[in-house]
Amino acid sequence: MPVSPARILEDLSSFYQEKEFPVLLHQYHTWAKRRPLEGCRVIDASPVFRNTCAKYAALLAAGADLTAAVSPVMPHDPETVALLDRYGIPVVDARQAEGPYDVVMDCAGALSHVPSRCGYVELTRSGAQHYARCTQPVWMVDAGKIKQIETCLGTGESFFRALETLGMKSGPGSMLVVIGCGKVGRGIVLHALSRGLNVIVADVEERPLPAPSVSFIHAQDGKTLNNAVKQAFCAVTATGRRHALSGMIDPAVARSSGVLLANMGVEDEWGPEIPKERMLNGGRPLNFILPDPTQMRYIDPPLALHNQGAVELAAGYAMPGIFPPPPEMEEAFLSLIRSRGSVPREMLDWIS
Structure with a gap:
């Protein structure tokens, strides 16, 4: 009982x-x-x-x-x-x-x-x-x-809390690439801006961005997306689709650059070409490393x-x-x- x-x-x-x-x-x-x-x-x-x-x-x-x-x-x-x-x-x-x-x-x-x-x-x-x-x-x-209180405000906060728990802090001016600008992606962008980060958003369709300072690239523009990921301190997916980036990200980018790769979706959004060991938390939602995700x-x-x-x-x-x-x-x-x-x-x- x-x-x-x-x-x-x-x-x-x-x-x-x-x-x-x-x-x-x-x-x-x-x-x-x-x-x-x-x-x-x-x-x-x-x-x-x-x-x-x-x-x-x-x-x-x-x-x-x-x-x-x-x-x-x-x-x-x-x-x-x-x-x-x-x-x-x-x-x-x-x-x-x-x-x-x-x-x-x-x-x-x-x-x-x-x-x-x-x-x-x-x-x-x-x-x-x-x-x-x-x-x-x-x-x-x-x-x-x-x-949206959870997916936008809460998940955005917990993404950065999880990075800090892993000892991965980003100073003002660092570049963050957010792939997917629905509720979760938008929340990550809002919290990134409050920390003084430079933000690039990639999506399959252009949406209203949270601030004029946020840059946008089309997610299917593979060359531009890969270049952005190479220059970022971290790239995080929030598309809501399994294997959304499969065939879009050059695996060599993951192998050769020091960019942190993170996922905030329920399932792995990076795709099978990117080794799980290359992704934070093995490709599982990053905030679930926390006692309170x-x-x-x-x-x-x-x-x-x-x-x-x-x-x-x-x-x-x-x-x-x-x-x-x-x-x-x-x-x-x-x-x-x-x-x-x-x-x-x-x-x-x-x-x-």
């Missing part, structure tokens, strides 16, 4: 201040009274790290019969997995998970094969392809504004929105097909963050 969710929050209090996770705490206190998931069988494939435990506390407070799932698609922290066992929360291999569950809370489509009575809540855009033909409700967290202040809102999706589906408030979180719900979350949270106000303005 799981320990009380209050015990989980007590353990987390040694690591996080309440202002770092205002939305999950609000869910915890509200749901402990309402119990909106009373008796619901829920399986959750969110990446298992220390700060994910606050998410589990809110679900348990809501009355969920909770199982956590780990998959080879997303990294996890073995120490936290062992902690869940002590908390009495079952952990299963996502590939072997069986249903049905009342609600399936997925990440990167790892649980898309598991039968669900009420529907699915998908945390990432990379999981959308797995639900393209789903005839049940699919609450897509990544389709809304809130997810995304700081609690940035991961709190999307994890809470993931939880909210489970409550909405269990209550039957959804139609079949993929749909985004309601805008009014996201605004309520943002209001909580502004009034009780620790995300700087100017950063919240970036995602607006």
Whole structure:
């Protein structure tokens, strides 16, 4: 039997201040009274790290019969997995998970094969392809504004925190090449500019850039891209596509230059031509070398929105097909963050 969710929050209090996770705490206190998931069988494939435990506390407070799932698609922290066992929360291999569950809370489509009575809540855009033909409700967290707090602000911060953890600091004026300028790439660019770096963005389509000082090159212009990578202190991929650079980067560039090669996508984006040992963290997302791959202040809102999706589906408030979180719900979350949270106000303005 799981320990009380209050015990989980007590353990987390040694690591996080309440202002770092205002939305999950609000869910915890509200749901402990309402119990909106009373008796619901829920399986959750969110990446298992220390700060994910606050998410589990809110679900348990809501009355969920909770199982956590780990998959080879997303990294996890073995120490936290062992902690869940002590908390009495079952952990299963996502590939072997069986249903049905009342609600399936997925990440990167790892649980898309598991039968669900009420529907699915998908945390990432990379999981959308797995639900393209789903005839049940699919609450897509990544389709809304809130997810940008993690993917843009949080992932950008954690990329540089991971570099610094490895002892790889970059001074002002150093050149960074960011390949892919979606939410994750844009966040890396914003944090790079705040550190005084020179930034080149490469993408398959020209998008509005975060600042006039950022240079743009077309990702399919192989000669220009390879020259930029050779001159950079670091080149990082954030395209969201597996092997996106396959055939585009000359392997000799990786062998002959001292540029750091990093990936911030779920899967290896550099391609099989670049040796894994040449890439930081073996080509896995660089921020997952950290105890908290995304700081609690940035991961709190999307994890809470993931939880909210489970409550909405269990209550039957959804139609079949993929749909985004309601805008009014996201605004309520943002209001909580502004009034009780620790995300700087100017950063919240970036995602607006």
